[in-house]
Amino acid sequence: MSEAAEPAARRGRPGYDQATVLRRAIELFNRQGYDGTSMGDLAAELGLSKSAIYHHVPSKSHLLEQALHEALDELTTLVETAVDESTGTAYERLREVVRESVRVLVAHQDAVTLLLRVRGNGEVEQEALARRRWIDARLAELVAAAVEEGALRADVAPDLVSRLLFGMVNSLVEWYRPGGAVDTDVLSHAITTIAFDGLAAHRA
Amino acid sequence: MSEAAEPAARRGRPGYDQATVLRRAIELFNRQGYDGTSMGDLAAELGLSKSAIYHHVPSKSHLLEQALHEALDELTTLVETAVDESTGTAYERLREVVRESVRVLVAHQDAVTLLLRVRGNGEVEQEALARRRWIDARLAELVAAAVEEGALRADVAPDLVSRLLFGMVNSLVEWYRPGGAVDTDVLSHAITTIAFDGLAAHRA
Numbered sequence: 001m002s003e004a005a006e007p008a009a010r011r012g013r014p015g016y017d018q019a020t021v022l023r024r025a026i027e028l029f030n031r032q033g034y035d036g037t038s039m040g041d042l043a044a045e046l047g048l049s050k051s052a053i054y055h056h057v058p059s060k061s062h063l064l065e066q067a068l069h070e071a072l073d074e075l076t077t078l079v080e081t082a083v084d085e086s087t088g089t090a091y092e093r094l095r096e097v098v099r100e101s102v103r104v105l106v107a108h109q110d111a112v113t114l115l116l117r118v119r120g121n122g123e124v125e126q127e128a129l130a131r132r133r134w135i136d137a138r139l140a141e142l143v144a145a146a147v148e149e150g151a152l153r154a155d156v157a158p159d160l161v162s163r164l165l166f167g168m169v170n171s172l173v174e175w176y177r178p179g180g181a182v183d184t185d186v187l188s189h190a191i192t193t194i195a196f197d198g199l200a201a202h203r204a
Numbered sequence: 205m206s207e208a209a210e211p212a213a214r215r216g217r218p219g220y221d222q223a224t225v226l227r228r229a230i231e232l233f234n235r236q237g238y239d240g241t242s243m244g245d246l247a248a249e250l251g252l253s254k255s256a257i258y259h260h261v262p263s264k265s266h267l268l269e270q271a272l273h274e275a276l277d278e279l280t281t282l283v284e285t286a287v288d289e290s291t292g293t294a295y296e297r298l299r300e301v302v303r304e305s306v307r308v309l310v311a312h313q314d315a316v317t318l319l320l321r322v323r324g325n326g327e328v329e330q331e332a333l334a335r336r337r338w339i340d341a342r343l344a345e346l347v348a349a350a351v352e353e354g355a356l357r358a359d360v361a362p363d364l365v366s367r368l369l370f371g372m373v374n375s376l377v378e379w380y381r382p383g384g385a386v387d388t389d390v391l392s393h394a395i396t397t398i399a400f401d402g403l404a405a406h407r408a
Contacts, residue, residue: 032239033237033239033240035236035237035240036237036239036240091404116378150405151404151405152403152404152405153397153401153403153404153405154405155397156393156394156397156398156403157386157390157394160386160390160391160394161394161398161403163375163376163379164372164375164376164394164395164398165398165403167371167372167374167375167376167378167379168368168371168372168375170371170375171367171368171371171372171374171375172367172368172371174320174371175367175371182361182364186361186364187364189360190360190361190364190365190368191368193357193359193360194360194365194368194369194398194399194402195398195402195403196402196403196404197357197402197404198398198399198400198401198402198403198404199356199357199360199365199369199399199400199402200295200355200356200357200400200401200402201354201355201356201357201358
């Protein structure tokens, strides 16, 4: 496709493709808060003038929407797979969705960090919160189904298990550094082991 | 003590004692970010003029410092107790510090929420991060000691266990509501059970 044939808002200026603009915007939102970031700040970050930034992105909320979709789309697909009863027992599907959600969080760490800070200001954030609630509800149902099967202990309420389990998973965005001492497989093994098998040696 | 004898900066104006000013400031910092909150915003929140607010607090960073001390002081005391080898095995002390840290997080939830968002801008935040690192290092050592004792499984690195364990504990500030469906004892039982004994029924 020739450069002229592609709309300017989607194409980006030389040196900045759309993926780069989004990545830099997410980093900036995480650093100084979405509400505390202006289009002027983003332009400065990219070394562009305040008017040139609008050749790259129509609005700040458009970037937020793209970032939150990046964070949510794969997680949603994972959860859809996890609730499909034809793919295994509830216990197996829960363990798999925990393991896989670690992979997705690491792959989209900055976008997920932004998602976890969303408090519901405006339509874009409200939509993201609604999608998080849908995910949380499906995961709590999956925990309940695994308890029902007899595979999970019944003395902790499924809602609470679900919150704490994914609280542990989500906490990795605060400190995990890709390419650091801990690789993704080690990390997802550690999380599933702690959560399902426990830390105590006599239970291993 | 007569009103005149007490310094104005410590006393507070009628209707606002120092504890109330601090609590409202912490709420505001959590809602709109510390950097995004001015002394004028805090004055407006309290229904005071911009000049009257300085009768209550000398500066915004003074409030931040008090808030971070509130979050850190009891946790530090807990960890000091936990590293005292005379009080039990490393396993017992680790389990106890997990249980007790839930109680402290619930009691100081807003201050801890603020602490967990601190990124190290300025001296007050740097000091808080240094205190967090001290706590994290002692907890990782305690995990290592419990592995050494043979009480904790050895196939997950102590640093990683410590991060994930307290990642799960810290995650409660995102959703826990005192007086809601889950009481503090149920919550700390759930966290210690999941972490040490695991969710799987056949291990219970």
